Amino acid sequence: MTPDLDALLDQMTIEEQVSLLSGASFWRTASVPRLGIPSIKVTDGPNGARGENFSGGITSAAFPVAIALAASWDVELVRQVGVALAQETKSKGAQVLLAPTVNMHRNTLNGRNFECFSEDPHLASEMAVAYIQGVQSEGVAATVKHFIGNETEVERRTISAEIDERTLREIYLPPFEAAVKRAGVWCVMTAYNYLNGTHTSQHPWLLETVLRQEWGFDGVVMSDWTATHSTTQALLAGLDLEMPGPGVHRGAKLVDAVASGEIDAATVRSAARRMLTLAMRTGSFEHPDPVAERADDRPEHRALIRRAGAQGAVLLKNDSLLPVATSKLKRVAVIGPNAMRPALFGGGSAQINAHYRISPIDGLKDALGPDVIVDYALGCPGDRYTPLIRQPISIDFFNTSNSDTAPVLSKAGESSEFRWFGPVEDGIDQLSFSAKLRTTFLAEESGIHVFGLMSAGTSRLHLNGVLLLDAWSNWTRGESYFGHGCDELLAEIYLEAGQQYDIDIDYACGDGLTTTLKAVRFGIQPPSAAGSFEDALALAAAVDVVVLMVGLNDDWETEAEDRRSIDLPGKQNNLVDAVLAANPDTVVVLQSGSPLAMPWLDEAKAVLQLWYPGQECGNALADVLTGAADPGGRLPMTFPKSLKGLEEMTKRHAKHAKVAYGEGVDMGYRHFEKDSDNILFPFGHGLSYGSFHYRDLQIGDWSQDEGLAIEFTIENRSHRLGQEIAQIYLKSRGNEGQSLVCFLKQDIGAGSSKKLEATIPSSAFERWDNEKTKFNRKADTFQLMVGRSATDIRLLDDVNLQ
Numbered sequence: 001m002t003p004d005l006d007a008l009l010d011q012m013t014i015e016e017q018v019s020l021l022s023g024a025s026f027w028r029t030a031s032v033p034r035l036g037i038p039s040i041k042v043t044d045g046p047n048g049a050r051g052e053n054f055s056g057g058i059t060s061a062a063f064p065v066a067i068a069l070a071a072s073w074d075v076e077l078v079r080q081v082g083v084a085l086a087q088e089t090k091s092k093g094a095q096v097l098l099a100p101t102v103n104m105h106r107n108t109l110n111g112r113n114f115e116c117f118s119e120d121p122h123l124a125s126e127m128a129v130a131y132i133q134g135v136q137s138e139g140v141a142a143t144v145k146h147f148i149g150n151e152t153e154v155e156r157r158t159i160s161a162e163i164d165e166r167t168l169r170e171i172y173l174p175p176f177e178a179a180v181k182r183a184g185v186w187c188v189m190t191a192y193n194y195l196n197g198t199h200t201s202q203h204p205w206l207l208e209t210v211l212r213q214e215w216g217f218d219g220v221v222m223s224d225w226t227a228t229h230s231t232t233q234a235l236l237a238g239l240d241l242e243m244p245g246p247g248v249h250r251g252a253k254l255v256d257a258v259a260s261g262e263i264d265a266a267t268v269r270s271a272a273r274r275m276l277t278l279a280m281r282t283g284s285f286e287h288p289d290p291v292a293e294r295a296d297d298r299p300e301h302r303a304l305i306r307r308a309g310a311q312g313a314v315l316l317k318n319d320s321l322l323p324v325a326t327s328k329l330k331r332v333a334v335i336g337p338n339a340m341r342p343a344l345f346g347g348g349s350a351q352i353n354a355h356y357r358i359s360p361i362d363g364l365k366d367a368l369g370p371d372v373i374v375d376y377a378l379g380c381p382g383d384r385y386t387p388l389i390r391q392p393i394s395i396d397f398f399n400t401s402n403s404d405t406a407p408v409l410s411k412a413g414e415s416s417e418f419r420w421f422g423p424v425e426d427g428i429d430q431l432s433f434s435a436k437l438r439t440t441f442l443a444e445e446s447g448i449h450v451f452g453l454m455s456a457g458t459s460r461l462h463l464n465g466v467l468l469l470d471a472w473s474n475w476t477r478g479e480s481y482f483g484h485g486c487d488e489l490l491a492e493i494y495l496e497a498g499q500q501y502d503i504d505i506d507y508a509c510g511d512g513l514t515t516t517l518k519a520v521r522f523g524i525q526p527p528s529a530a531g532s533f534e535d536a537l538a539l540a541a542a543v544d545v546v547v548l549m550v551g552l553n554d555d556w557e558t559e560a561e562d563r564r565s566i567d568l569p570g571k572q573n574n575l576v577d578a579v580l581a582a583n584p585d586t587v588v589v590l591q592s593g594s595p596l597a598m599p600w601l602d603e604a605k606a607v608l609q610l611w612y613p614g615q616e617c618g619n620a621l622a623d624v625l626t627g628a629a630d631p632g633g634r635l636p637m638t639f640p641k642s643l644k645g646l647e648e649m650t651k652r653h654a655k656h657a658k659v660a661y662g663e664g665v666d667m668g669y670r671h672f673e674k675d676s677d678n679i680l681f682p683f684g685h686g687l688s689y690g691s692f693h694y695r696d697l698q699i700g701d702w703s704q705d706e707g708l709a710i711e712f713t714i715e716n717r718s719h720r721l722g723q724e725i726a727q728i729y730l731k732s733r734g735n736e737g738q739s740l741v742c743f744l745k746q747d748i749g750a751g752s753s754k755k756l757e758a759t760i761p762s763s764a765f766e767r768w769d770n771e772k773t774k775f776n777r778k779a780d781t782f783q784l785m786v787g788r789s790a791t792d793i794r795l796l797d798d799v800n801l802q
């Protein structure tokens, strides 16, 4: 039965209405049991539904990250992923998924590029709509975030994104607008940064004028975590929900503000009504009781993730090496830091505890069968920090900084990292607890071991009772843990194979050192984890084909940080050079959520951009390498050769900096139109195993209502089925850059042709007119381009709309 929301509001006291407007806890809203008003639970995040525990919680299905999904350019696939993510959200007892992230790839080094779809507003919008429609078709709310201007992570809480209206309207707002108008999204999350000098969480023009009045948004606007900054101003501007809870700015303060007439009771009631609407939309009135989190490892999710991984994989270069001729293979080497331990996703709030992780080695062994030997060499590490140890670690919690008393709670973790975002454990005071971690380490090798320690809060590590690392008496803030942790402290010590070593760590969450994030981790790098080029090269030279797995991981690309460089970290570029010299039949496989420089590109026969494809990583990779799947991906972001010319966009800003988006609409491939020498691979680029020829472009008549119909034919001149993504760009005569306005993904059989039809809506010909404050057509003559990427244009014609 549909609840009568107005009748409910009539029965609620002002205190009860206000209680709905801030979280009751970190991941839940308040309930009003006497009226049957349920609490709503939210969960991160874009590539999986994590549940309440920030680390080490109940396992979840790990899907490809957003940049990998967008690389598929496959709207139906992304819709299916949305459906599966909603099912995962329900398995965590939640009603709201805090995703998708639709900020733009403006900054090549942004630590959250992996979490965002594209540099292009049209592609990002199509992906957002499909994702949200999928999620909400299951009765789970999607939350489009972060509204708006969160294109850099360094100093994200203090900087102001300075964006002129045309640039906002044409580049940064469209995915949000599409999410509201086309997908009917139920929640919007504001950003940490300011927009043109005002916090986005209390920006009347953004939240009221644009979002609600112009776009007709009727859902809930929530703040990013701890990014509500006022009691009345934020609510008046349109922020319904302060997250997380318990709220800081609302509750009694808001009740008092109503009593004193500072804010109208009607404003509170409208926001409370939107909270009730969300409860109604997500079916929470019918199912008010909290549901325990469970791990739901479904075969159909496994299959979908595997397919999506291959559909998003971008074959950047291929000089007839791929697909590998499996019938002739005897021995394959998988080399590199990501071979055994692939990266499934980036770091930060998007991290989840995956059900499992298929490594490239496992995936290839399975695909190639018992007759092909698959060998492994590390070559060199790619880690940013010393590797975690994965074994039981006991942890005793104390409710004071004094751990000499009896513990309040004792538990065991499965790895040497503990992270708590908000609540810690039942009965543990998240603001003043301390902990003792204990384990015994069995050295498997004799030699120098590197120990690392890092914490948000203070910590010290004793080995066999002797202090080895001290982030206790001299803790200083570094870059780890969203900027709340210290940098990693390192110590080298000789250990003897076969000996057991006691490791004890004292941890205190501190007072005022950190905010809601508390964490401690230690790692151990044994001598062999330093890798050996010699072993890797000897192996490379002895096999038929090398799969070289290099790249980044969730320590390098993570929330609240931007990368410092576009280069592969550590000695990975040297490893690539050396392996290519040892065996030219090497496929370089890159794992990253944003561009990497490739100084060795000329020497490489084949390069595959695998991104972070989720838990089926090795299987999806094997499908592409063997040709079981066509590499279905195309770049959703330009890959530059270097950061030359991108200095402004990749700048690390100081506290409270005004970040001018001075390039305006000339972002992404429009920037590179004017700097084509710096393009390594253009936006939209990616090879198939098919080979395509474009012909017969026909342009129909245009009308304001119907738009412009076009058709063209693509022929697959190869001997295998291939997938092609035809991209249609428009460019007006004059100075304007080109824009993607439509794309079509198609399977085309060996030797056959397909006639493709598309309609380009009239809005695609319009630009924002600052004077008239609306979209307007500024030109009548355009160039219409059909191609394989932003620079590989195969068909071109003029269009005159007069």
Ligand code: BGC
Pocket (backbone or CB within 6 Å): 044, 045, 098, 145, 224, 225, 349, 559
């Ligand atoms: C992130 C959001 C996330 C929230 C809750 C914030 O740090 O910016 O994207 O949903 O935390 O984890």
